[in-house]
Amino acid sequence: MTATVLRLSQTDDVAIALEDVTRGSIAGEVVAVDDVARGHKIALRDLDAGAQVHKYGHVIGVATSAIRAGEHVHTHNLGMPDAAATLASGDASATRAQLPSDLRRTFPGFVRRSGKVATRNYIGVLTTVNCSATVARQVARRTEDEVAALHAEGVDGVVALTHGTGCGMANRGAGWDILRRTLQGYARHPNIGGLVVIGLGCEVNAVNGLMEELGPHDDIPVVPYTIQDAGGTMAAIDHGVSLVREMAGDLRGTARQDVGVEHLVLGLQCGGSDGFSGLTANPALGVASDLLVAAGATSILGETPEVYGAEQMLAARASDPAVGDALLRRIAWWEEYTRSQGTTLDGNPSPGNKAGGITTILEKSLGAVAKGGHSPLAAVCEYAEPAPGPGLVFMDTPGYDPVSVTGMVAGGANVVCFTTGRGSVFGSRPVPTIKLATNSELARRMSGDIDLDCSGVIEEEVPLADMGRRVYDLILDVAGGRRSLSEELGLGGEEMVPWQIGAVL
CATH class of the missing domain: 2.30.130.110 (Archaeosine Trna-guanine Transglycosylase; Chain: A, domain 4)
Structure with a gap:
């Protein structure tokens, strides 16, 4: 045999x-x-x-x-070896993709007054604190069917943008900065065409303070209020429902127009990885990312724990030595951070990763960085910081999928590609998520969740460049309005999870 x-x-x-x-x-x-x-x-x-x-x-x-x-x-x-970071190799070289003559260079998007381009047109119901999360969800639930019915008229839906913090925290420091950046990033996201902001009224992360930092909103209507001022839960829900209905009526008839792919900001994410991730879906996504970057777009690679052991490869591709140094400093921070919590970065591979053939974080990272292709590393940014594109940008995020993608969306990602080998039911409203399978068994078993099966790279000897082109075309299709399967299933309403750092007081 x-x-x-x-x-x-x-x-x-x-x-x-x-x-x-x-x-x-x-x-x-x-x-x-x-x-x-x-x-x-x-x-x-x-x-x-x-x-x-x-x-x-x-x-x-x-x-x-x-x-x-x-x-x-x-x-x-x-x-894991001792001093694992010292074994990371830096022999990768950056290359710029050659753009095929027949490559699509435009997609139909929503153009805001400011010139920002959206891939979706949502009404967002954003909370300042967990105390107002139930009201926000009720507002969304009571309006979602009627707003979703306006999809053909240019309105994609309503989404409750809730989180689990906002009070019982210091109003300064890393945790505070991350939360405020995240909320501001969602509030300013081009995929939000109308915004309702709901607070309780006595929280540390007060509505008026958040609105002051946001500044004037010329692009879209923004209405803030608190539950206490509205007169309680039912009054606050009724007020929110009225506002969403009014905004939805105003957004009816919003039309897409052709724009260049340079307006795309692609979030690169993997979850439920297996032994095929680094062979099929991840490098195919890397090819698509390289094509987008060469065409003037921005790609965001994150999950800092999942580049551990491959960080020198990325640093060697930095367009400036200072960019490579910034990445290595983030790795050093994570080594100390995990040590202070009584664990190590090798705690990252999940039971599912190991069942799929991945043993150590070093092995996982070498496959994960393939999502970033071979483009030069243009910048390193903080969690939820606006991505300073164009080019390949690294954002410091945890590996945990909802936390990582939340940072990317807050940083401006308007489409997300999510590779998986074990299976995932992830979504990221108000941004579409495209799921790519690493193996055919998964693609068959979870066919209702997988947008593209990349297993052909191994199983059918499909050239990696051809599979990458399929991913690229799918990204443009979805950015232009084609619904991904996660959108068809209504996923993505519970996945806004800002990274929490600091004391709960």
Whole structure:
């Protein structure tokens, strides 16, 4: 019996099983001494305990015991090395994509008075504090059907933008700054065509203070109020419903117009990754990102814990040494931050990641950074900070999907691509989420959630450039109004989750 395996680099110590490998079968150049599940690693040579183990041509861990050629390599015999960050390689070079002559360069978008371009036209009901979240959700629930019925007339819906904080916190420091940046980013997002802001009335994150920082809104109508001033819960709900209906009526007839792809800001996210993520969907998304960047758009790569071990590769692509240094400082901050919380960055791979064949954070990161393609790294920005495009931008976010994407949306992302190998039901209203599958089994099993199956890169030998072009075209289709499956399912109303740092008082 023979089984197909893939060796990614001649210097690699392991190969990836492209199908289930049975003990005793021939797997590439070795005979399997274990059963090895699809997507998992098989040793190509004997390795002593303590030896560094390579995949993608880079260190992904150390052997915690002697490993025989043909043996399954995973959590039982592969661990994190000491001083892992020092083993990160910086041998990646930046390249600018060559744009094909037939590449689409425009899409139909909503153009705001300021010139900002939206991919969707939502009414947002934003809360300053968790205390007003129920009122905001009730306002959205009581109007969502009638507003959704206006989709053909240029109104995409109403979304409650709620969160779990806003009081019991200091009004200064990192946690405060992150919350205010996040709320301001959503309030100013071009995909919001009308905004209702609801507070309780006595919170630390007061409505009047937030509105002062937001400044005048010439693009869209913005109406703030508090539950206490409105006369209580029912009065506040009724007032919000009236405002949403009025805004929806005003937005009727909003038309799209052709604009250049340079107005796109793409959020790059992966979740539920598996052993195929770094081989199919992530590099295909990287190709699409490179095409967009070369055409003048902006791509945001985040999830700082998930570039650990690959940070030197990104830093080596920085357009300016100061940009690379900024990224390395964020990695150092995360090392100290996780240490102070009694954990390490290797705590990131989830049980699902490990079941899918990923063992260490170093291995996960080497696959995750493929989403960023090969474009020069133009800038590094703080969480929820406006992305300083055009170009490939790195945003400091946690790896946790809703927190990470919340920062990207607040930073201006107007379309999100989400790769997954284990499966995801993520959405990100008011921004469309496109989900890309890494393997065909997932694409079949969760066909109602997956917008594009990228497994053909491995399973059908589809050239990576061709799959990347499919991703690029899908991004433009969705940005231009085609609903992603997450939108069809109504997902994305619970995924605004600002990163919380600091004391709860």
